[in-house]
Amino acid sequence: MINNKRVLIVIPALNEAGSIGDVVREVRGELPTVDVLVVDDGSTDRTAQVAAAAGAAVAKLPFNLGVGGAMRLGYRYAREHDYDVAIQVDADGQHDPRYIPKLVDALDTADLVIGARFAGEGDYRVGGPRRWAMVMLSGVISWVAGTRLTDTTSGFRAANRELIDMFATWYPVEYLGDTVETLVHTARRGHKVRQVPVAMRKRMAGNPSQSPFKAMIYLGRAFAVLLLALVRR
């Protein structure tokens, strides 16, 4: 419970046995009154067991569906168990749980709240084509949402009851669908989107995949996803 709201933290995890235990324990230590659901997205390691041992509820998918697939399951779980707020947190420990109450507070004036990395707090930086892609995405989506959004690919986000309901039946499974397409879809249906500045931390385990070539591909795919999202019903 935060502000009398039943809050569920959803953590999609794929082969994160190395960090998931610490992430779950940190969230539960910081916010003892919220529930944590780890969605094991078809891991081949002990992610599910480690998460359960750390005190999270676990839903284990039989095979890998991608972040979008894992998140729709999270939203379905939230709807079934009647939560007021569902908050997505990454399994690699990049998202600081101390910002979660701020996201929940911001839900008073919005339906979807994004924890944004470039909005003042912290010193998270990217460069090159990846940055151009982010700037392009932010520009277009800010225009669609009618509010300034600087970090549209952030996975740190909170949804209210109305959006839990929508995401439980509709949530894209394809690349960037879980971030970019959901934002466009949400904003175009007249739901209010807001961002709250957060500081990002270094991931606890695993490596980010970045090379100039991959960044160019990322730019192209981001552009395609955005165009598709804009013309889709």
Added chain:
Amino acid sequence: MKLTLITALTGLVLVAAIVELLRRRQLREKYALLWLGVGLLVIPLAIFPKLLDRPAELIGAKSGVSLVLFLGIVFLLLMSVHLSWEVSRLEEETRTIAEDLALLRAKIEERQQTETEVMARND
């Protein structure tokens, strides 16, 4: 004459293969009937290749053979688009089933946990 034989044989093999798949219940009727139709169209055309020259002339194609080629490509294109659509639908269905399975598993585990807790309390 050689070409006639080859195309007619191809048609026959196609029809035989479809019938066998259908017999072993490896193919849905809707596709089987479609491919059987194709096979049964190809065989007479193989034996009498001039059959389509008349209709071809009517729409401005040089010969019946090129008309068959064109229609064949269009047909295959439509078929692969249709199959892509079916695969997309199937993927969405498997996704939903996977989610249902995970939700049910979680529910069972939750139940078992509360049961063990209740038993521990009663002991």
